[in-house]
């Protein structure tokens with residue numbers, strides 16, 4: 385069902401069982417859960433899918449080692465179960481990540497951890513070998529039955545420095561354990577969306593749309609693309625707007641009946657660094673380290689670059705956040721502390737991003753100590769309007785179990801049974817994932833006439849959904865785009881299949897072109913040309929998109945137009961060198 389058909393259907397029949405507000409990973413997860421149970425569900429997202437916190441995470445799929453010191457054992461256990469499920473259900477995007485923790489002390493952090501556990505202090509402190517060993521032993525214990533990845537091990541100082549010579553020589557030892565990482569979290573959001581939509585016409589979703597209170601039981605749906613409004617009547621509303629939850633409640637409850645604040649978000653920022661020496665030195669490992677102030681920071685190889693983060697700063701409005709220069713300095717200082725031999729030049733920062741952790745309201749002065757757990761609360765309304773189920777908190781890793789929890793509460797209220805359990809349900813390009821990926825790629829190439837190299841790129845990008853992409857590509861003439869890894873037909877496929885409304889949807893979320901620092905101005909213009917042709921945009925409309933995209937890149941991601949056009953020149957130099965040497 386396309387956007388116009390969805391709108392027409394809602395205009396003719398404005399009643400829906402459930403309206404989910406917010407299309408981040410948690411909103412998409414509960415949408416999918418309800419859609420698969422046959423519930424008449426509509427999701428509305430004010431921007432693009434997964435454009436809030438769900439595009440700003442550290443890209444770790446993890447139990448949360450440090451939540452153990454806050455005593456959040458059940459959260460860590462649930463997260464580890466979900467981590468392991470994601471390794472099985474989404475193997476195309478979620479993979480094991482060996483993680484090294486540098487240790488600077490032996491006993492520190494232990495006494496503080498115990499007092500903190502007893503509730504006598506909230507102050508962060510440095511963690512020594514014994515505290516880290518205890519945490520990792522609990523991690524191994526919680527995963528002992530599934531044992532998908534190796535147990536932790538310690539290395540002495542000499543062995544650690546032999547493997548990672550650039551490390552701060554002040555270390556005493558290091559511990560290595562396994563967690564996981566996600567390469568394309570925004571694409572996982574789209575896969576959940578498509579899994580939900582595939583359940584039938586009772587499941588509908590709109591990005592660039594929202595609802596506002598209109599009258600008792602009535603809401604005004606505002607379509608941000610066509611600029612239209614019309615009424616809808618949900619039996620129940622789910623507020624899954626993450627860091628926006630209180631702002632969203634402000635627009636769906638009548639004045640005077642607005643609930644107490646539920647959320648107290650903290651901002652976190654990350655940098656993507658193009659420094660091959662740093663990337664190679666990591667040897668495929670994450671370094672999970674504490675900065676001098678006791679805050680945990682991370683760095684690991686990401687799409688050929690290095691991802692480093694993050695900060696933790698209280699904020700009120702998630703709509704305006706970006707990585708500020710003092711955060712950039714903090715991240716670089718933390719990097720210089722753990723790896724003093726490595727210097728990062730400003731031009732090596734090829735992308736940056738920020739987002740707001742949707743944490744429950746808390747007066748804790750140490751942001752790292754605010755509970756990371758999630759829960760749902762239902763707010764009944766006195767005006768005869770539908771109840772609002774609010775989803776509070778939630779890590780990316782636990783999106784499935786959080787969506788399941790919210791959906792079960794809704795099903796109980798609606799008196800509907802659960803038909804499908806998603807715990808072991810592979811999705812998107814993780815379905816029918818082959819043991820022998822090389823063989824799968826060769827078969828795809830042989831059956832469609834595409835080259836093996838191209839089939840391998842598409843498999844790495846889309847998992848087994850590469851099959852659909854290749855068949856679409858093969859149905860009409862194709863040609864490469866300025867970024868040779870992508871072709872005209874591949875971008876057209878994404879425009880057709882993945883609810884693309886703006887250029888930034890394509891370049892920031894359906895593809896990894898922007899975050900990987902590989903996007904040039906030529907490529908952005910070529911993709912804009914394709915989108916404009918598909919949507920029938922006028923030259924003025926296309927020019928507006930161009931400006932919108934450059935503004936987002938400059939203001940949100942620290943990438944200037946001159947940087948993008950310099951990449952054009954670099955690319956043509958590369959082509960000339962290749963041609964000469966060829």
Ligand SMILES: Cc1cc2nc3c(=O)[nH]c(=O)nc-3n(C[C@H](O)[C@H](O)[C@H](O)COP(=O)(O)OP(=O)(O)OC[C@H]3O[C@@H](n4cnc5c(N)ncnc54)[C@H](O)[C@@H]3O)c2cc1C
Pocket residue numbers: 405406407408409410411428429430431432433434435436437438439440441442443444445446593594595624625626627628631632635650651652653694738739740741742777778779780781782
């Ligand atoms: C810096 C940082 C690092 C993190 N690292 C990790 C990590 O490594 N691993 C991990 O598991 N988790 C991590 N997290 C947490 C994780 O990213 C979030 O918990 C998760 O993405 C929250 O998803 P969400 O759907 O609740 O919120 P969001 O993704 O923010 O989605 C909420 C959506 O609601 C929409 N919305 C708002 N108001 C309205 C409205 N009125 N109408 C319609 N739509 C509306 C917004 O546009 C937004 O898209 C991190 C978070 C941050 C910020």
